[in-house]
Amino acid sequence: MSVTLQHPPALRCRDISTITLTATGSPVTVTGRIAGPEGAPAILVLGGISFGRDVTDTVDGKGWWRQQAGPGKALDTNRHRILSFDFIGADIHPFPTTQDQARAILALADAADIRDLAIVGSSYGGMIGLALAALAPERVRQLVIISAADRASEMARAWRSIQRDTVELALRLGDGRAGLDLARRLALTTYRTPAEFEARFADPDPDSRDAGGVTGYLTENGQRYADRTDPRRFLALSRSMDEHRVDVATIPCPVSWVAVLEDRLVPVEQIADAASRTPDGRLTTISSLFGHDAFLKEDAVISNTLDGIFGS
16 A cells, blocks of 8 residues: 555545456556545445546545535545545456456455445446445445446446447547547436436527537537546446446345436436345435436535435
8 A cells, every 4th residue: 555645634635556356367456545534434435437536625636526525524534534446447358347346445445454334326336336235245334325226227228338339439440539529428418417408508698608509518528538538448437337237135234325316327216126125225316407417416415415324
């Protein structure tokens, strides 16, 4: 384990890394981060495939879940240690399973001397949280699963298959970045809702960030994603989501399921079914114009949900 960063006293934060072996015996480097006081209860925080260890704000930049994790937030780094993780991507051929990701996290937790933890997982991170709890139930105190289920829905698999075909075709033509740009644009139409797009883009304020309309929004975000993501990493994580399977009946810890009524990627009916098969499961439903992205946009609702679980 290596400690490489210095941060303000308000947020004690350190980077960690370790080596673990894949199922085939190949070594993989695993990297993550711990924010919070030594000895405090640990909470593993996992997000969608675009996110990694930068959960909380640091001197190096803003955290992707800064609304929820940090000093005085619902996931309070004054009282908890927040463990985060950079997903394994194309390191495992043909792709890492959610169980592979779980094993990598366990190796990281061992390196940090964390014996047990709670997990908050959203989207792909929720899939991994379920896999970890099924793989090592003795290590998991509690699960909060937001917009994820025990398997991928068939409609989500259909959308992602088109995205992968687009990237793979572009790679064969020698421009994987362009294919990833297009795949991301398609993905954005599945994360949000038709109602949000209609409200934002039908008649945007010419001085607003949405002045370029829906095509401008998709173009900007697709290009930005392609600038920072390797196409092969995207393909690996996309396949990992599609092949995700967990028997939730084997998870003994309390599981708080959060479903968004407007989520088209992970339908509320699918999450409700998984919750009904969880020995100690509880389902909360919320409504959001942001659909699958509600965990990133509905700050107050998500904060209240987490505070009800982890608050003092």
